[in-house]
Each structure stands twice: as structure tokens, then as C-alpha cells.
Amino acid sequence: MTIDSWRSPEAIKAWWVSPSQSALRRPYTAEEVAALRDVFPEASHSNELALKLRGIFEKHRQNKTINIAMSVLDAVSLQMMAEEGFETAYVSGALISMTDTPTNDPGTDLADYPYDAIPKKVKNLFRSQLLQSRVAGLSGGDPNKSLMPIIADADSGHGFNTATMKLVKLMVQSGASGFHIDDLLSGTKRFDRKDGIYYVVVPVSELVRRLTAARLQLDIMGSEAVIIARSDVEMGSHVTSTVDPRDRPYVLGATVALPRDYSSMATSPEKEKWLAESKLASLDDAFKAAQPKLFEEFTTKTQDLNVSEALRVANNLAPEFYWSTDAARTIHGWYPYRGCVEAAIDRVLACADVADVLWSCVRGYDGKPAEQFSTAIHKVHPGKWLAYNVTGGFPADGSMDEEIKAIPQKLASLGYVWQFLPMSGITSLGLGVKRAAREIKANGLFGYIDTCSRPAAAGPDTSVEWWWKPMGKLTDAAAEAIGDGLSFERVGGKLFWRDQGFSVDDHSMLDDSDVLPVPQAIVTSRPHCCLYITLWAFTYLTAASDNEDSNPLTRIVNQFQAIFSRLNAERQMGSSKAKPRASNHAMADLERVSRHLRPSDAGPATTPRQPSSESPVTFDRPQAFTTGNGRGRAFSGKTVRSVFREDLPLDESKGDLQLTPIAQTREEGENAGTWAEALTSLFLGSKPATSTTSSDCQLEPPSIRYPESQDHDWWRRVKEAYDGGLKLLPALLGTNTQESSSNKGIENAIIADNSSTIFSSDGDLSAATSRTRALGSDHSLAASSAYSSELTESWSNVADQGTPLITPPSEDDTSDDSSSEDSSEFLEAKEAARAWWSKGFNGNRRLLAPSAREKRLSDISEDSRVTPISSGEDDATLEKARVVTFQSLESLQSQPSLQEVKRPNLSSISLGEIVA
Numbered sequence: 001m002t003i004d005s006w007r008s009p010e011a012i013k014a015w016w017v018s019p020s021q022s023a024l025r026r027p028y029t030a031e032e033v034a035a036l037r038d039v040f041p042e043a044s045h046s047n048e049l050a051l052k053l054r055g056i057f058e059k060h061r062q063n064k065t066i067n068i069a070m071s072v073l074d075a076v077s078l079q080m081m082a083e084e085g086f087e088t089a090y091v092s093g094a095l096i097s098m099t100d101t102p103t104n105d106p107g108t109d110l111a112d113y114p115y116d117a118i119p120k121k122v123k124n125l126f127r128s129q130l131l132q133s134r135v136a137g138l139s140g141g142d143p144n145k146s147l148m149p150i151i152a153d154a155d156s157g158h159g160f161n162t163a164t165m166k167l168v169k170l171m172v173q174s175g176a177s178g179f180h181i182d183d184l185l186s187g188t189k190r191f192d193r194k195d196g197i198y199y200v201v202v203p204v205s206e207l208v209r210r211l212t213a214a215r216l217q218l219d220i221m222g223s224e225a226v227i228i229a230r231s232d233v234e235m236g237s238h239v240t241s242t243v244d245p246r247d248r249p250y251v252l253g254a255t256v257a258l259p260r261d262y263s264s265m266a267t268s269p270e271k272e273k274w275l276a277e278s279k280l281a282s283l284d285d286a287f288k289a290a291q292p293k294l295f296e297e298f299t300t301k302t303q304d305l306n307v308s309e310a311l312r313v314a315n316n317l318a319p320e321f322y323w324s325t326d327a328a329r330t331i332h333g334w335y336p337y338r339g340c341v342e343a344a345i346d347r348v349l350a351c352a353d354v355a356d357v358l359w360s361c362v363r364g365y366d367g368k369p370a371e372q373f374s375t376a377i378h379k380v381h382p383g384k385w386l387a388y389n390v391t392g393g394f395p396a397d398g399s400m401d402e403e404i405k406a407i408p409q410k411l412a413s414l415g416y417v418w419q420f421l422p423m424s425g426i427t428s429l430g431l432g433v434k435r436a437a438r439e440i441k442a443n444g445l446f447g448y449i450d451t452c453s454r455p456a457a458a459g460p461d462t463s464v465e466w467w468w469k470p471m472g473k474l475t476d477a478a479a480e481a482i483g484d485g486l487s488f489e490r491v492g493g494k495l496f497w498r499d500q501g502f503s504v505d506d507h508s509m510l511d512d513s514d515v516l517p518v519p520q521a522i523v524t525s526r527p528h529c530c531l532y533i534t535l536w537a538f539t540y541l542t543a544a545s546d547n548e549d550s551n552p553l554t555r556i557v558n559q560f561q562a563i564f565s566r567l568n569a570e571r572q573m574g575s576s577k578a579k580p581r582a583s584n585h586a587m588a589d590l591e592r593v594s595r596h597l598r599p600s601d602a603g604p605a606t607t608p609r610q611p612s613s614e615s616p617v618t619f620d621r622p623q624a625f626t627t628g629n630g631r632g633r634a635f636s637g638k639t640v641r642s643v644f645r646e647d648l649p650l651d652e653s654k655g656d657l658q659l660t661p662i663a664q665t666r667e668e669g670e671n672a673g674t675w676a677e678a679l680t681s682l683f684l685g686s687k688p689a690t691s692t693t694s695s696d697c698q699l700e701p702p703s704i705r706y707p708e709s710q711d712h713d714w715w716r717r718v719k720e721a722y723d724g725g726l727k728l729l730p731a732l733l734g735t736n737t738q739e740s741s742s743n744k745g746i747e748n749a750i751i752a753d754n755s756s757t758i759f760s761s762d763g764d765l766s767a768a769t770s771r772t773r774a775l776g777s778d779h780s781l782a783a784s785s786a787y788s789s790e791l792t793e794s795w796s797n798v799a800d801q802g803t804p805l806i807t808p809p810s811e812d813d814t815s816d817d818s819s820s821e822d823s824s825e826f827l828e829a830k831e832a833a834r835a836w837w838s839k840g841f842n843g844n845r846r847l848l849a850p851s852a853r854e855k856r857l858s859d860i861s862e863d864s865r866v867t868p869i870s871s872g873e874d875d876a877t878l879e880k881a882r883v884v885t886f887q888s889l890e891s892l893q894s895q896p897s898l899q900e901v902k903r904p905n906l907s908s909i910s911l912g913e914i915v916a
């Protein structure tokens, strides 16, 4: 549209006969609208969704179905509704009144907040939808899914004509697709019936004026927004003015002359008596009763007259006739009114020309008036869209459940196209948060993980916890467009670890990420994530293996296949939360990679690889390196990631698979090789083709020196992954892990409970000690799988300061008496704990040794109480050790200095519960 045509009456007229507008009739001309238009149109997002809303209503009208909407207060709820397939959302004035007014004056719903309150909320919600839509678009999802037209509460229009117009303008600018305007007196909503006052309405003419002002504003803006005319008159008890003839049948007056007016009685107990004695009735009813013979003449002479004019006619016909609505006014000057569905019908019919949807607002549901309303409206305006709201008012005992279930269809069959539940947004929010709050209060971090984080991440679509991650795609896309920028992904990777081990991740979140898995979560919760590290590991292993049959890649693929089919079967039986999507993606990726990575691709040992047009594998930094056995090769997670980028399909002919050596030197290569093997062993339980560590591939301290190369940051993450894995232990023992940190590498990994318990793997225990101290702990429990005299010394220091500790059995040092406790009971517990630690925890590290994995899977499906025992160990012994360990911990915890510390019941915690 050119600027000229924007302001041309002809263009406006042409728009008015378009399908969306042609049913409406304006009391003003296109010329008048053109004169009011700005010089050029205001670009508005809301038209697209307004047209969508029109389409939704029309579809439901034609199908005789009804669109049900929830109210919404926040962006998260909105997106949840979109994901559940809701088509529209409602922004309720009542909810805004209660929670979020611009004046920060929450209170009851009197619609007395500033008129920008609702538009502000709409804008926030609308923009959050746009964001979700952009994110979905970038992630290959459906950008339209989150775009639900928003219908907003415009109350009474918040003032006279110009105020209503400004409000409507704000609505459109905010992105509202529709809004309702009612006939309540501005700033009043409902009152207590005890005072005889319930709903105070304005005259019909005022409702029509409000809606016409709204329509004019939409026309000025060229907006397709939908106007819903709402009348509250079914619940009306008073009207502000008797001036409109259309209100005459419902205005009540005293038929008995009393010495005082009702307003003089308003504060006295006499008022009930006044009401009874005055015998209120409408003018017409009163005249008919008093002068039945003159009634016909009266009716003929008073058509189209309001009450004061008609009263004059009545008194001319019968001077002794008494009727006074003035005498019955409240102290506010409001006139008594007979609220009923007939009045509502009259009112909305009066606005049907300028409104798109008609609605008579009532409390609860009553089928009869609902039907009467629709029949009357459709008689005059066949097919006119109708709305219905249901706030409540149903018995809680379930006695009406079947009727309630039938209501939507009943309404739909009557031509109602939109039914909304104004309170649903706040009630559901309150219930959800209340439940989480109760759990978190009771169980701290575990309560959060258990009640919020894990179920949310188990999705598939509720993983709001991870919104920032897909949203980072926007940042990245912008950074890419600008040509340089920090990748959000890095931030993502870091945060990702914060909760790792407790969540199930969405594939979409991982497929451009080089984050790593945590051991315990591999099978049940994040198969795709584990794939990254595994792939990274087997790039090394593949290169290290000459024999195709023993190619670890083939074995890994097979093992994954087994795991995933098992998971899928379990999922079908409802016993696992893992998602087929992730597994399927993972398998597809694995297979894709497996096509590229063959032992034959491995170049001669120690020979730098050059990019080759024949090989699908190219190196953008063509340095190879050797591992301990002189043949391995490892690559950075980042490069493996590029294999997964579905938005960047691999083009084999271009040698698209970019694998970058992670290490530049032989030494770095050795480290990487060690890690690759160890991790493969850890995750898959497979024995690597070449072992540079111990024969059974346990994670012996791998003495990694983190290369100071450009991948340093990535190494840090590897280490963090390991730290994360260690979090399992305190979780197993039922303590809250508040901190997991390590400065020097995995050999220093420290897990500390902020109250009393500290776990350390091998290494720098003086760091552990100081950390414990810094955390204000007064007791420590240490466990080390690689016992050494140096460590003993460290721990002795801890013990000397009054900290009892448990260490694993030492091969070379049996004189471990570093504990300040020396009772035989304690020593026994300590011994058992050591055994459990060294076997159970190390075993747990090898949790996925093939048979253990099988066992664990079946255990998880059949019994969530699984203990961390590796394959080939004596389960009964380890279980016993676990129990004793718990007991010993409990005995530690029951010491006077620790009694204050609250913990979950240790024995109720099991591995199955943690990883399931």
C-alpha cells in the first residue's frame, strides 16, 4: 500500500468489503476515517495474528467446535500452552489486578488499574512468542506453533471515547489480536449483593459508543483485530443512567410513594424495609398493573421513549399513577435494574454491527440462558461468533463431572466459538509452584532436581530450563551475520554442566554443542550427549586400531544400538523417560559418522595427515600425534560436533568432515589417548583395543596435563565432565552437593557438601581440606581410590583438626589411624566404607561394563532401587558395604556437632532413583 492509498477513502472502502470486514457496519464514513489516519500506516505485527484468530473462529463455527483458551500471565506458561496445542491465549484483567499492575498495587479485580496494564502484559507475551517463533525457525521447528493470537481484557474501555481509543491503540501496538469491551461502570466491577448492589452497568448507548470508538480506532490503524462485545448485564443490579430507551424495560422504580428516598435509607437498617414497601417494578409493568385498560395506548404512545419521557405519558393518561426510579436510586445515584439474559441480548444486538463476537458474561454455566442467548442472536445475525467464559461455580464433589465434560460441545453446537477459562492461568501456576516449593523446601536441591529439573528436561517440550540454549542460536546467528562474535554456545556449555547428571537433554540442544556427558546418565537420560564424548573417544580408538573386526567403532555402534533398542522397548512399557527422538538422532549420527571413520582412514603412525580429496576425513590442522602406543589420534569435540550439524549437511565430495587434532604434541596426544580410552571404558565398558592404562581400563588417575593449545577450554570441560560424574557419589549418599570444583584436573576433583562431608578423588587433598574449611564444614569424609602416603598425610592434617574421615584401604599402608574416632564399631564401618568406596564407586565408574549395563537397565525398569555395583563384583558384598557406609555416615551425622544438619534419609536413596 502506498502512502497515498493508505489515506484514500477508496482504499478504506475496499478493505471494508474484504471478507474479514464485510459483516461489520460503521456509523461513520471512510472519508472520516481517512481524515483521522496518520500520514503513513503504523507497521503492526498484530494483523497477522488477528487474521489467524479470525480464521480460528470461523473454522470452529463451521465445524461446530469450540476453541478453548486458558488465561496466561507469563511467557513460560504461554509457551507451554502453545506446545500443548492451544490456539489462543487470554490475558485476564482479574489476573493482572491480582498480580501485576503498572502501579504495583495488586488487589481485587475492580478493573481500576491504569489502562496500559493489560497492553503491557500483552506486549511482553507477544514478544516472547515472537522470540519462540524465531528460535523454532532457526532450530528447524515450526515457527508458527508458538504464535497464538492473544485476546485481551479491555474492560470498560477505561474512560470515555478518547481513552478507549488510546487503549485500543495500545492493544494493537502490543500485539493483541482481539479484546473485549464491556458495559460495566469504569473502575467498578462487582459488589457484594448484601448491599443490594451487584453489577453496575452503563446504558446501552454507552456500550455502543465504547465499541464504536474501538472500531474507529482499529479502522484508523487499518487493524484486523477482533472486537468482542461483552455485556455483564445478566448480573446487573443497577444502571448509571436511565437515558436510553432501550434500557426502559429493565429500569426499576418504586410503585409506592414513601416519605424518604432509598438513598436516605442506604446506611440504615430500614433500607430492606424500604425496598419491600416500595414494591419495585419497571415502568411498563407498573403501569400495566395499575391501569390495565390504558396500557395499550400507553405502549403505543411510548415506543422509543426512555423512562422519564414515558413516565410523562403515563401521568398524562393517569395523573394519579405513581412510579419513581429517582426515589429508588442508591447514594451513588445509580438506578435499580433488572439484570437478565433478555437485557444482555438487547445490549449485544445493539453493538452487533461494530463487534465481531458477542458475549454475555455470567458466573458459572447455565445451559438455558446460553441457549436463549445464541438463539436470539443468530435469529438476527446468523452465524455471528459467540463467546463464553466459565469461571467456576461447579460442585467440588464431582457430582456434575459428566455435565461439565459435555459443556464445551454443548456450547459449540449453539454456535459459540470461543470459551475461555479466566482463572486457569493463575490456578495452574499456583498449583505447580506450590508443589515444587513444597518439595524444594523439604528436600533442597534434590527436591528441585526431582520435582522440577528432571521432569522439565524429560520433556519433550517442557525443557524451559534449557530455553537459553536454543535461544542462544539467535545470538549465534546474529554473531555469524555480523561476521564475528562470541558464541553463545560457550556460555551454554558452561551452564550446561551446572545441572549435569540430573537432566535429560533435548537433541536439538546438543546437536551443535560440544558438551560432554556425565557417566551415570549415559544410558537412561542422555544418550545423545554421551555420544559426543564417545565419538570423540573413538576417533582416537579408530585410528589406533588396524583390525576392522576389532574396530571399536563398530563395537560402539553395536552397543549403542543395543542400548537404544532396549531403551525404546522400555519406553514403550513406560519404564524409561528417555526420548526416542534423542536415541534415533544418536543412532543416525553414529551411523553417519561410522561411514566416515574407518581404520583405513588412519594414516601411518606419527605421519601428519594432509587434506586429501580421496579421503572423507580432512584435517584443517593437519598435525597428527601419537599416543602411548604410537598410533592413536584424537580430535576435539568441536570438530566431532561438526559431524552432527544437521543444518550443515556433510558433503562428502567436498571432504566436509572436519576433524581437527586436539593436540599438537606427542605429549598432548598421549594425554588425549589416555582419556579417550578411559572414557570409552567408562561409558561403554568396552575394553579399548589399545590400553595405555590399567588392564581392566578403570579410570586410574590419568595424569592429564591440559594442553595449553587453543582447545584448552575444551579440555577444561572434559575435566568438568569428570567432576560432574563425581557428583553421583554424594547424591548416592543422600547429601546435597553444593560445590564441585577442581583447579588442577580430575586428580583434584572435589565434591563438597556444604555442611559436613567432603569427597575427594585422588589428589590434592590439602585443597580439599581448605575447601572444606572454606565451606565451614566441621567434618569430612574422604575417599580416595588411589591411596598414597602423601594423601594420608593430607588427611591426617584434616583429622588432626578434629575431622573424622573414612579412607579406602591402603595397599601399602595399613596404619591408617588418621581418624579421631577409634571405636571398633567405627573402624568396622570405616572398613566397610572403604570397601564400598573402592569397589562400589570404582565399579560405578565402570557402570557400563556390558553386563553391568544390562543389569542396570533391567534393574531400572523392574526396580528403581538399584545399587551401584559393577559387573563381575560380588553384589551382595557391595550392597552390604553400601549399607554399612550409610550407617557409618549416619553415625557420623548423629554426632552432636552434626545433629543440626538436615539431610534426606540416606537409606532411601538409590542409584536407580538418581539416574532413572
Ligand SMILES: C[C@](O)(C(=O)O)[C@H](CC(=O)O)C(=O)O
Residues within 6 Å of the ligand: 091, 092, 093, 094, 095, 109, 153, 361, 389, 391, 422, 423
Ligand atoms: C473475564 C474477567 O473479566 C477477567 O478479568 O478474567 C473476569 C473473570 C472473573 O472475575 O472470574 C470477569 O468475568 O469479570
